[in-house]
Amino acid sequence: MLPPHRHRSSLEEPLRLSNLPANADWSGKIAYLDRDGVLNRWREGYVNSADELELLPGSGYAVGLLRRNGFRVCVVTNQSPVGRGIWGHETLSLIHDGLQEQLLNEDRDAEIDLILYSPYPPDQGAWARKPRPGMLEAGRQLIEISQINPDQPISISYGENWKKRPSEKGSILVGDRESDILAAETFGVRGIQCNPETGIAGVIDMIIPPDLEGQN
Numbered sequence: 457m458l459p460p461h462r463h464r465s466s467l468e469e470p471l472r473l474s475n476l477p478a479n480a481d482w483s484g485k486i487a488y489l490d491r492d493g494v495l496n497r498w499r500e501g502y503v504n505s506a507d508e509l510e511l512l513p514g515s516g517y518a519v520g521l522l523r524r525n526g527f528r529v530c531v532v533t534n535q536s537p538v539g540r541g542i543w544g545h546e547t548l549s550l551i552h553d554g555l556q557e558q559l560l561n562e563d564r565d566a567e568i569d570l571i572l573y574s575p576y577p578p579d580q581g582a583w584a585r586k587p588r589p590g591m592l593e594a595g596r597q598l599i600e601i602s603q604i605n606p607d608q609p610i611s612i613s614y615g616e617n618w619k620k621r622p623s624e625k626g627s628i629l630v631g632d633r634e635s636d637i638l639a640a641e642t643f644g645v646r647g648i649q650c651n652p653e654t655g656i657a658g659v660i661d662m663i664i665p666p667d668l669e670g671q672n
């Protein structure tokens with residue numbers, strides 16, 4: 457098993473979630489978000505540093521809006537340059553620090569609850585690499601356990617070994633590629649494909665209708 461990796465942490469370390477904004481309750485909804493072409497602009501030859509990270513307009517507002525409407529936000533991103541030896545985990549950590557900073561600059565509620573990534577090249581067949589659902593499985597279990605009892609030891613199960621799965625009703629995945637949507641289907645969550653030029657801002661109305669935006 458080639459498991460997902462987690463931003464600046466070992467995978468099964470307890471996750472400390474901050475409160476949702478405006479005292480929004482968590483009803484079990486998770487927004488699983490791909491990164492490139494969803495939050496930031498996709499780049500030929502990868503995003504290789506925080507300087508190369510260009511937020512798509514409105515991403516911060518969309519993430520803030522999701523959290524104001526009771527979603528936990530989990531980024532799930534394939535990052536094979538790590539496994540290819542192009543750059544390492546620390547470079548990716550700096551890129552993800554920059555992503556979080558840029559999102560918060562646009563909207564103070566745009567906190568990412570959890571960032572998971574798959575460092576594996578495609579030929580390794582990793583369960584953690586989309587279109588396979590390993591990152592989604594790990595994201596759900598980490599957030600669910602942390603929300604209920606943050607001190608409970610975490611042991612993540614995958615595939616057929618994960619028996620008692622919580623409902624993904626109300627959850628969504630946003631991605632710009634077919635592999636994202638396939639991962640959503642295999643996992644059992646509503647998948648929404650966005651245009652990589654407009655990213656999540658172009659589909660946020662499909663998740664939170666504009667007439668509900670002001671209610672929280």
Ligand SMILES: [Mg+2]
Binds near residue numbers: 490493633
């Ligand atoms: Mg993408």
